[in-house]
Amino acid sequence: MRSFRSILWQRIAARAGPLRVDALAVHRHLPEITTLGTHRHRFWQALLYLSGRGIQEIGTAGHAVGTGSLVFLPPGHGHAFRRTGPQPALCLVIEFTDPKLARRDPVVRRLTALELGEVRRSLARIARIGDADDPPALLARAGLALTLLESLFRATGWFPSSPGSPVSTLPPPLRRLLESPESDRLDLTDLARRIGQHAETLSRTLRRTTGLTLGQWRNRYRLQRAQTALREKWTIGEAAAAAGFDDQNYFARWFRAQTGVTASVWRRRDPSR
Known part of the structure; x- marks a missing residue:
């Protein structure tokens, strides 16, 4: 019995060295399905929950997941899902293979709002390309899929931050402070004092790493x-x-x-x- 409806599904077949992305999809779980039983894949799978919440089971461990939860599943790892919220989950799925990642463990972490926003923008661009199979469309889809997977790798810490990335290149202390609830009450001088910088230095750091004031x-x-x-x-x-x-x-x-x-x-x- 099918447990989801595909809102977006693309066969990608894109390569970057040993890494190969085979497919990218956005699935919405069917309303009547509250549990997906244990299953395994022969390939790596990146799951990103775009909405909904539940328990992601990996082996014997259960992880609470919701909007922005990112899960990397190595080949052969049994996993299941149990819905705990009222709405069916909406999930991005990327299937890929890479021999260099064979020994890594599963990863579960939550993206920041900025990281999740970047992912949504990439998905919107892929959706606009549609199912066209001409060379420009195929190349555009492949490039976007590889870039999207790279951003998820960086979110796990597997890749170092790349210059110019508005999400990944902020120094960790500054990023944590900016995303904290108290940040809205602090001006540039207060923020700089909290991380031991001058206001001018902090302003330059923000502009250099994000392009924003x-x-x-x-x-x-x-x-x-x-x-x-x-x-x-x-x-x-x-x-x-x-x-x-x-x-x-x-x-x-x-x-x-x-x-x-x-x-x-x-x-x-x-x-x-």
């Missing part, structure tokens, strides 16, 4: 937190709170300024749902 970075991060909440069917007020806004009316004006539409309209039009 502190205000621009915060707007981008807040927007992605709000959009994640809206995808999870939270109310507008809950999305405002998730993005760090106490005033829902101010949030409504801010969201429209960022996206050009209201939060309700954005949720209806969201291409990744």
